[in-house]
Amino acid sequence: MICCLNPDCQNPLNPNGKKICQTCSTPLVSLLRNRFRVIRVLSDEGGFGRTYLSEDTDKLNEHCVIKQLAPKFQGTWSQKKAMELFAEEAKRLQELGENPQIPTLLAYFEQDGCLYLVQQFINGQNLLKELQQRKGYSAKEVQAILLDLLPILKFIHDRGVIHRDIKPENIIRRKNDGRLNLIDFGSSKQFTNIQNKVGTSIGSHGYSPIEQIRDGKAYPASDLFGLGATCFHLLTGISPFQLWMENGYAWVGNWRQYLRIPLTTELEIVLEKLLKKDIQERYQSADEVIKDLTYKQPLALPPAGQLTRKIPPTQAPDLPIKYTLLKSVVLVSAFILLFGFSETWYQQSRRIYASLAARLNQHNHRPDGEEALGQPPKTALRNIVLSHAIKGHENSVSSVAISPNGQIIASSGDRTIKLWNLATAKQISSLNGHSQQVNIVVISPDGKTLVSGSDDNTIKIWNLATGQQIRTLIGHSDSVHALAISPDGRTLVSGSDDNTIKIWNLATGRQIRTLVGHTFWVRSVAISQDGATLASGGFDKTIKLWNMGNGNPIRTLMGNTQTVTAVAISPDGNTLASASRDRTIKLWNLATGEEILTLVGHSNTVTSVAFSPDGTILASGSRDRTIKLWNLAKGEEILKLAGRSNTITSVTFSPDGKTLVSSSEDNTIKIWQLSQ
Template sequence: MICCLNPHCTQPNHATLAAVCPTCGNPLEHRLRGRYRPLKLIGRGGFGRTYFALDADRLNSRCVIKQFAPQTQGTKSFLKAVQLFEQEAVRLHELGEHPQIPTLLAYFEQNKYLYLVQQMVQGRTLHQEIAAQAAYSEGHLRQLLEDLLPVLHFIHQHGVIHRDITPSNIIRRKVDQKPVLIDFGVAKQFSEAIRYEQGTRIGTEGYAPIEQLRSGQAYPSSDLYSLGATCLHLLTGCKPEDLYSPQAGCWLWQEHLQKQGRTIHPGLAAVLNCMTKDLVSERYQTAQDVLDDLQRLPKLEGAVPGWVSSQSSQSLFTGLDRPPLSGPGQTAGLALPITSIPNINEAAEPVSKPLSKPASEPASRPAVGNPSSSPLGPATPSAPSTKPISSGSPRSGSPRSGSPRSGPAIAGHGWQLVQTLMGHQSWVMAAAFNPQQPVLVSGSLDDTLRVWNWQSGDLLHSLKGHARGVNDVAIDRRGQVLVSCGDDATIKVWSLGDGTLRHTLKGHLRDVTAIALGSDSSLLASASEDGTLKLWNLNQGTLIKTLPGSAGMLKTVAWLDADQRLVSGGLDNTVRLWNAQTSAVLKVFTGHTNTVNQVAVSPDGRLAASASKDRTVRLWDLATSTLLHTLQGHTQEVNTVAFFPDGRRLVSGSSDGTLRLWSSQSGTLKDTLSAHVNPVHQVAVQTSGNIIASASADKTIKLWQWQG
C-alpha cells in the first residue's frame, strides 16, 4: 500500500507498490527522505495535504506528514506562507517533548515541496466529541481544564501563544484519553496568508478574543479566552457566537443552561466568566491563576463500575419472559450468574422455579446498585423464543429509561421494524444477542453497555466500567459470559448473570476495536489500533500470545476452524488469514481499496465476508483463497456485516443508514431496509435467523423481524 504525493491527484490512495500512480501517472515516492512511507491521505486544505505514514527508522511507528503545496506559488502570499511553515517547525521544536503536544520528528524539502513530520495522535477532536454525544457535564469540563491548563502554562513559559484554541484543535488521545493540543497555527496561517495579502490575523470567529480579530495581537490571556469559549461550547452544546449578546455586550451561556434544566457550581461559573472577559486586563493573566482557582472548588465524586439498577436486590435476568421449549426433551430456562468463567463441557441443571416479573431502569438517573445477592440457580440452555415481538403498551409499574416501543409492525410480508431501543447517550457501536435467552447487549461511545429484553423492549440493566467508549461486545454460546472492549485499551470479562467483573485484560497499547470468542468460550481474540492481534485465556484472565502486527491499525477479527484459524482486517485494506497456533499469516486477500471495517465467517467456516470503507462487501472462499463476489450497492462506507445461521444469506450495514440483505451463493441483493438516518455501526442476527438488530450513530438499536 502506498499513497501518491502529487497534491493534485484526485485518487491518491492505492493498494499498490507500482513505480507510478495509476491515477495521475506521477512517480510514487515509496520513502520520503529514505524513511517515511506515506500510506494514506487523511486531510487536505489550501496549504497542501496531510498523510498517514510509517517511519521505517523507528520500527514502523505511525506518524503524520504535512505537505506544504499551496496553489499560489510565486506570490507574496506564498512567500509569507513559507515563512509561517518554517515558524511552525521552530515552534514545535522549541516546545520539545511535552506529552500533550505532537512531537516534531523532521522538517525538510523534497521535490520542491516542504514536509513537516509529526508524531501521530490517534483520537477524536473535541469538535467530533460534541457532535457525537451530549454536552459535557461539570465533572468532564473540570477534568478537561485540569488537563489542558498545564499545557498552556508550558507553552506560555516558552514564549509561545497558540492563538487558535478551538474544539477542532484539541484531540482526545485514545491511548490515555488525555487532551492533546494540535495545530500551532500552520494550517490556519497558511490559508489566511494565501487568502489575504494584508496580514496573518489568526483566530476562529467565536473563539478568538477581540484583540486578535481587530489587531492581530495575542497574549497568554488570549489563549485563556479561547479555551474558555471552547468550554462554553462543550458545556452547553451551543457555539460561542450563539451564547453572546452583542447588544447587551455579555455572555448568555448560563441562561442557556437554565433552559436545559442544568446548573453548575457557582465557583466554576465564576472561573469561566473570568476567562472570557472582553477586556484583556479583566481576564486571568496566566494559566496557573486559573488552576489555582479550580483547585479551590469542591471535589466531585467519581462513578463506581458495576450494574446500575433501580432495584439492587434483583438479579439481571429476573423477569425475562420464559421462552417456550425449543425441542423435545429440552427445558426452557435462563443462563445464570457464575463464580468462574465456565467450561463449555460443564453440565447444567434445570430451573426449579418460575421467574418473577421484569425489573427495569427508571427514567430518572438511577442510583448505583449492588449485584444480586440471591441468584436464581443454574439452568439448561435453550433456544430463545422467536414469536412476534410484543409492541403493546408498557406494563404498569415497569417504566424504561428512554426506551419507548416502536409501535406495532406494519402488516405484510418481508422485514418489518418491530422495536426501537433508546437510551444510549452517544453512538451505539456494538450489539450482540444472547444465544440462549431473549437478551441483547449493546455498547456505546457513552462508555456504557446496556442489557435489554428484546422481546418486550425493556431495559434490564446498564453496565458501567469502561473509562471510554465501548467498541465491541460478545456473548458466549451458553449465554453466561459477556466480553466487552473499548477505547480505554482494555477488555472486560463479565458474568452476565449478576454483572460481576471477572477480569480486566490489559496489554494493548491503543483502543481495542474488536473481540471474538472461541468456540469453547475460554479463548478470546482481540484486535487493536496498535496493529496487533492478541489471544487470551479467559479462565485465567491471562495473555497467551501476541500475533505480529501488519501495516496499519486493525479493525476486526473473527474465528474459524474450531479456534485453529483467525481472520482479521484493518487499515491496510487487506483481509488476513492466520494460523492461531503458529502465529503465521496463511493468506493475504487483496482487492479492497480502502479500510476493512469488519469481517464475518460463515457458520460452516467456508466463506468470509469483509465490509469496507470502499463501499463494498467482498465474499471470499477460504478453501481456494479466491474472491467469489463483490457486493455493491451501498452509497457510503460499509461498517458491518453478518451471516445468517443458514450461511446462505448475509446482511450489511453502512454509513448510508441502510441495511442490505444478500445471497451468499449468488452475490445478489435481496432486500434493502432504510434503517437509520445516521450510520449503522453494527448488525447482529439472532439465532433463529428471524430477527436482525442494527446499532446506529443515531443512539438507537432497531430490531427487524421477518414477517413471512
C-alpha cells in the first residue's frame, strides 16, 4: 500500500502502483527523500500535518516514525510558530538522542513544501493505553515508574531542556526490555535560570503547572509537576484534565481523596511535594526526588561483588561482630522499638539482620592482618581473553546461541538471523524470513534445527545446515521473546508478550498446549535437564514452575521486586538462577522453590544468566554494560568483563565450557576464551 501525504486526506491508503491518490487526487510519493516508505498514519496533528509509521529502506526496512508539518495558512503567526517548534524539536532530538530512553533523530528535511522529521520508532505501548488495559497500578509499580523516568528528566534538565508536556501518552514502555521512553519533544524548550518575559502557554491542562499554563514559564520543577500528575492518573485512573475542568481550570485541593489504594509513606510524601501548586514548595530537581525515594528504603543493595545469603529467622549467627556492624544492629533494633513490633517490621528487621550476618560471614583478610568487609573477592579461578569482536548486524544483537558441536554461533538482530563460524568469527550465512525484529534464537540438542522468535508474533524453524526455512508456527498474539527446546529435542516451549507459554511438537510444529498463569509479558523460559520441569519468568515479577508432562503449575516463586528478565537451570537440575531489573541474581532450589542466595554486584538491570557446562560458574550480563562470572560454590564474583558501549543482551557458554559468547545493544558479538 502507498500512503497519501495530504494531511486532509480522509482515506490515505492506496494500492501499490498508483500514482494519484484515489481519494483526494494528490500525487503519491513512493519514497520520501528516496529513502523512507510511509506505511500508515499514526496520528493527526489537527491540520498542521500527521505522524506516520514508515520504513527506512537504507536500514533493511526498519520501522521509523515520520512527523510531517504542513500548515494550511502560509505566512501566518501560527505557521511561523509551528515551524519554530518543529525545528526546535529536531534540534532537541539531535542533542538528546544519545540517551537510550529518548528517540534518536534520523533525518530532518523539506520536500514538496512540507517539513519532515524522522525519528527512531519505539516499539511499545504508551502508559495511557497500558492503564486502559490493566485499570490501575500499585504503589510499588508507580514508584518503579518514577525511578525509571527521573534519570531521563535529570538528563534533559542537565542539558538545559524542559520537556513541558509530561503525560502518560508521551511515555512508552518499550517491548523488548520494559524500559520507559520519553517521546514528543515538540513542546520542549531551552531554559535559563532567570525568565523575565512571559512566554507562550503550552502543555496539557491538568498535567502542566500553573506557571506554565498561566505565564508560559517552565522550569525543571514544571516537568516534575507533570510527572506527579502522571503518577496520580496511573494510581487513580482519573484524568487530571477532567479534574482540572471540574475544578474551575485549577488543580484539585486534595488529590488523596481520589486514591483507590493506600500508598507508602515515602511515596505519599513525594507525590505531595511533586504536586504543589506553588513552584517554590515543589521539588526543584530530579535528584531531590530520587533521594527521597531511595534513601529511606529499609534495605539498600550491598556494594558490588557482595553476596547476600538467606539466614532462617530462627538461626542466630554466632560470629565476632565488629563495632560498625554491631552499631547497625543496635540502630535497627531502636528503629523497630520506635515504630512498633508489627509483623511487617519484624520481617524487615530479620532481613536486615540476615544481610548484616552475611556480610560478616564473607570478610576477607588483608596482608597486614586487618579485616576488610564487603570487598570484591580476589579469587582468580579463571583467566579470560577476548578473541573476536563481530560487528555484522545493523542494530542491536538481541541473542546468541552456540551449536552443540561448538562450531557455529547463531545471532538474532534486526529482522535477520546470522550464522557465524565460532573459530574464525567469519559469517557463514544470513537467514531472512521474519517481517519484524528477531528477539531470540535457540539450537536443538542434535544441532540440526534452529528456532527463532520475533516481534511479528511468529516462530520459525530452520534447517541449520542449509539455512532453509522448514515451517512457521503461528499461535501467539504478540511478540515472542523466549524459547527453549527440551533435552530430547522433541518439544519446543515459547513465551510471549501475550502473557502465555505455548508447548509445541518440534518435529511436526503442532501446538500441544497453552500455559496460562502470568499476568504480564513472559520474557524467559528454561527446561530442566531431565525434561520434567519448566521455569518461566516475566514482567509480573514472578517465576513459575510447571510440570512439562501435563502443563500443570507446580509453584510460583516470589522474591524479586522488579521484572524477572532471565531464568536458567543448572546442568544437574538442582538449581534455578533468575535475573531481574532489581539488579540481583537469585539462586533457588528447583525441587523445593526455596531461595538459596542472592548475588549482588551489577549496578543496573541484569539481563541474562547462563550456567557453565560443569555447573560451577554462572555468567551474567547487564544493562550496566558488564559481564560478571561467579563462583557458585563460594558465591563470589570471579571476574568482571567491561568495555561494552551498551547493554549486554545475552551470554552463553560453549558445550566444552572453554568459550563464552555475548551479544549487546552496541551491535556486536564478542567471543571470549576461558582458561585455567
